[in-house]
Amino acid sequence: MPELPETETIARDLDGALQGAVVRSVAVHRQDVLRDPARGGRALTGAAAVRLAARLVTSLTGGRVTAVYRRAKSIVLAFDPARYAVVTPRFTGALLLTRGEASAVRHPHDCLTIGLDDGRTLTYRDLRRLGTLTLLDHEQLARWDEALGPEPLDPELTAERFSGILRGSERAVKSILMDQRRLAGVGNIYANEACWRARVRPTRRGRSVTHVEARTLLAELRGVLAESIALRGTTFRDFQDAYGSKGGFAPMLQAYGRGGLPCTRCGGTLRETHALEGRSTVWCTGCQR
Ligand SMILES: [Zn+2]
Structure with a gap:
């Protein structure tokens, strides 16, 4: 299960590779990884899952990646205008960056694909789909962050x-x-x-x-x-x-x-x-x- 060093590795790689990239297309293939940002990260079903999937597409398409960073065991993809896609890979989740177009690299366990304007594709793939994905605004991100304990590598943790x-x-x-x-x-x-x-x-x-x-x-x-x-x-x-x-x-x-x-x-x-x-x-x- 990806813990701090593993999610930090993913976040650092993606931060270097994605900063400034513009999202051209977003597709949600698996809705069972979606979590409700407003209700303690509960799983979404039916119409609510469809709504969040639609919101991911409309909120992120055309957005620019400003940063990718780790908090706890999650990876935060920050977009301008202020939207945050938070991925928690848990057991088998992976965020993969590939050169090809989304359609050419589709895999049965792909949950989300983000096509970038430079032709690359970012994919959230999760074999067992125990990982989670949610979309937060600035206020929701702050609330999520506040509920987590201090980071062990933060010097402020005495x-x-x-x-x-x-x-x-x-x-x-x-x-x-x-x-x-x-x-x-x-x-x-x-x-x-x-x-x-x-x-x-x-x-x-x-x-x-x-x-x-x-x-x-x-x-x-x-x-x-x-x-x-x-x-x-x-x-x-x-x-x-x-x-x-x-x-x-x-x-x-x-x-x-x-x-x-x-x-x-x-x-x-x-x-x-x-x-x-x-x-x-x-x-x-x-x-x-
Ligand atoms: Zn011993």
Whole structure:
């Protein structure tokens, strides 16, 4: 599932490639990925989905791309006049930029194609269609942004504030790291990795984490995120960048996907559980406390 480094990779590539491009055509092929911006991102059906699809076409056609950036695990495509298409790839979603015309590159899992005036096509493709797409105006974008927690790589997130986020909760450390309202962008892979690096057991209660441990955990979280961005993210199964290439960080993973194997740091056994939100949690019984 694309997390912070993967969506950052897509956003950076698209920002460099799309700034200034003008939209010539928009086509919505799959309406089940559409989400209602006004009602907490609920799925749309029937006439409401048809209306949003029509609004995507009329609002974006003729618009100019001003920027593409990441917030949490979403990619924001900003258009002039002020409209924002927000794509959250979740499991199998991909934003692909290709040279050819939309009709020549159609794929059965394409959800949205945006044809640009220079002949390129931007496609949102999603095999399982668990990802989402919505269209926001400036005010709606601000409300969406406000509901999300701070970005871990933002220098304004101090160790004190991070410590407060952890210690103010009875939940497991890993669950807190992945709660987008408390901290944005971290998902299962990097929560596991940060805990391993910081030698903190992911199942521990947030309240039990000391200030020193919280400081270490934030530093290690930033480290693993930055290293992964430098290698263009982790492709465990599905992630591909805007040009269809895989990320290079998977061989660097020390915890995620290694349940049952020896810890590379202490030789202890990595244990795996699915007790937290049904997701894979891996930690070392020897060196994570
Ligand atoms: Zn270990």
